[in-house]
Amino acid sequence: MKIVHVASEFYPYMKTGGLADAVSALAGELADRGHEVAVFLPGYRTAVAHPDATGAVRKLRLKIEMGDEFFSGQVRAFSPRPNLTVYLICRDEYYDRRNPYGNGERDYEDNAERFIFFAKGVVDTLRLSDLQADVVHAHDWQAALVPLLLRVAERRHGLTLAMKTIFTIHNIAFQGVFPARVFPRTNLPDELNNIDGLEYYNQVNFMKGGILFADRVTTVSPRYAQEIQTPEFGCGLDGVVQTRSEDIVGLINGIDTAVWNPAVDPLLPARFSSADLSGKAVCRRALLESQGMEPHYRGPVFGMVCRLAEQKGIDLLLANGDFFEREECRLIVLGTGAERYEQGLRELAARAGGKVALCLHLDEKMSHLIEAGSDFFVMPSLFEPCGLNQMYSQAYGTIPLTSQVGGLVDTVEDADAHPQTGTGLTFPATDEGLRNALARALRLFADKKRLSVVQKRGMSRDFGWKQAAGAYEQLYQDSL
Numbered sequence: 001m002k003i004v005h006v007a008s009e010f011y012p013y014m015k016t017g018g019l020a021d022a023v024s025a026l027a028g029e030l031a032d033r034g035h036e037v038a039v040f041l042p043g044y045r046t047a048v049a050h051p052d053a054t055g056a057v058r059k060l061r062l063k064i065e066m067g068d069e070f071f072s073g074q075v076r077a078f079s080p081r082p083n084l085t086v087y088l089i090c091r092d093e094y095y096d097r098r099n100p101y102g103n104g105e106r107d108y109e110d111n112a113e114r115f116i117f118f119a120k121g122v123v124d125t126l127r128l129s130d131l132q133a134d135v136v137h138a139h140d141w142q143a144a145l146v147p148l149l150l151r152v153a154e155r156r157h158g159l160t161l162a163m164k165t166i167f168t169i170h171n172i173a174f175q176g177v178f179p180a181r182v183f184p185r186t187n188l189p190d191e192l193n194n195i196d197g198l199e200y201y202n203q204v205n206f207m208k209g210g211i212l213f214a215d216r217v218t219t220v221s222p223r224y225a226q227e228i229q230t231p232e233f234g235c236g237l238d239g240v241v242q243t244r245s246e247d248i249v250g251l252i253n254g255i256d257t258a259v260w261n262p263a264v265d266p267l268l269p270a271r272f273s274s275a276d277l278s279g280k281a282v283c284r285r286a287l288l289e290s291q292g293m294e295p296h297y298r299g300p301v302f303g304m305v306c307r308l309a310e311q312k313g314i315d316l317l318l319a320n321g322d323f324f325e326r327e328e329c330r331l332i333v334l335g336t337g338a339e340r341y342e343q344g345l346r347e348l349a350a351r352a353g354g355k356v357a358l359c360l361h362l363d364e365k366m367s368h369l370i371e372a373g374s375d376f377f378v379m380p381s382l383f384e385p386c387g388l389n390q391m392y393s394q395a396y397g398t399i400p401l402t403s404q405v406g407g408l409v410d411t412v413e414d415a416d417a418h419p420q421t422g423t424g425l426t427f428p429a430t431d432e433g434l435r436n437a438l439a440r441a442l443r444l445f446a447d448k449k450r451l452s453v454v455q456k457r458g459m460s461r462d463f464g465w466k467q468a469a470g471a472y473e474q475l476y477q478d479s480l
Helices: 018-032 045-049 111-129 146-157 180-186 206-213 222-227 238-242 278-290 314-319 321-326 339-352 364-373 389-395 406-411 431-446 448-459 465-479
Strands: 002-006 036-042 057-066 069-081 084-090 133-139 162-169 177-179 203-205 216-219 248-250 301-305 330-334 356-359 376-379 399-403 425-427
Touching: 002 018, 002 111, 018 036, 018 084, 018 133, 018 465, 036 111, 045 084, 057 111, 069 111, 084 111, 111 146, 111 180, 133 146, 133 465, 146 162, 146 206, 162 206, 162 465, 177 180, 180 203, 203 206, 206 238, 216 222, 216 465, 222 248, 222 406, 278 301, 278 364, 301 364, 314 321, 314 339, 314 431, 321 339, 321 431, 330 364, 339 356, 364 389, 376 389, 376 431, 389 399, 389 406, 389 448, 399 431, 399 448, 425 431, 431 448
Parallel strands: 002 036, 002 133, 036 084, 133 162, 162 216, 216 248, 301 330, 301 376, 330 356, 376 399, 399 425
Antiparallel strands: 057 069, 069 084, 177 203
């Protein structure tokens, strides 16, 4: 099949979270299976400067209609591996910036125009380069207009650009909602600016367009596919999702075992496997030493890697700050986000007297070291479409503490409730739920024999993309 992916992130060219990892791993696995895969990404500064892109070919010059104006751009293409081509939609005014979505304090004011231009650039490239895709697969709100713009372009030009379109909701909390004045920039027919189209409470909602106009809709876990059809988790689009209930499917993500595998991970000071965990002890010492902690500390080490956002349950962690102040343990947190959470964590670290360490920045190497060197990984998410860190943790022999939401339910089984099969500790997403899970973690850590059994059981699970990609491959074939 000829498969086109459209996304705002794609590892290693741009990454702020799990979207980049998921799209990269899925596209790579499909390419390895012999499919002809193309990935479209905005021409960010980091993407254009990446060594893979140094030999990029300038494929096309674009002239994109944006309301009453035409904006120029260009397409650069390169092939980082067999059967995979990356297309960068470039316009320096829009994408030559340090960050993809905002300056760290607020979103860019022109994000609507930036991603309208991106979506139109993708469709124009499909038309002008005659890619003749079997499937065009758009990811999240930044690419959500592609299925609709593609069908409009097909009618306008009397041709077929793709047999089927797929739209994946990676996180319904981020929808791309903009003022109504944005709609004319899409150059879509006026009849699409209503309740049955992009209109959303007198605004424009990009994700709504993806849900309504793609041929099939997916999300990243079976549990989340059900959750987003409820007011509690649908973030105002539950009714819209319900209209596609027969066309929506939850497919659990996998992890890229070429990147996340403790037996071969080049970012670790030592490699290890379930047959020999001695390398994990080396990673533990290196992690503690990197934070100025006693490297031979014998108590439990808790790790956390996430965006510092409400979704990730930072309030629950801070509400249990006294646990880390009182108990003999260590906590290491890596992430950036809301200033109030960064400040709250700084205050916790100050109170804990050297027992809590913070890395308030993005650091891929440190994220691997935390996964490998921690004894427990804390994920108190209020909602979690799929989650990847709980899978990374199990692969690295680190026991995840996860709230009972979304994909966390689909991928972690409680070791107390299911002593023969459990690989983690799960809890309701409440202050008390996390408090009980932390206490249970201490008891599990004290029982070294049982701790080792649970660790190795988690490491034996197969979270690779082969199975996950097979599910997408079947979805594409069924759709066609």
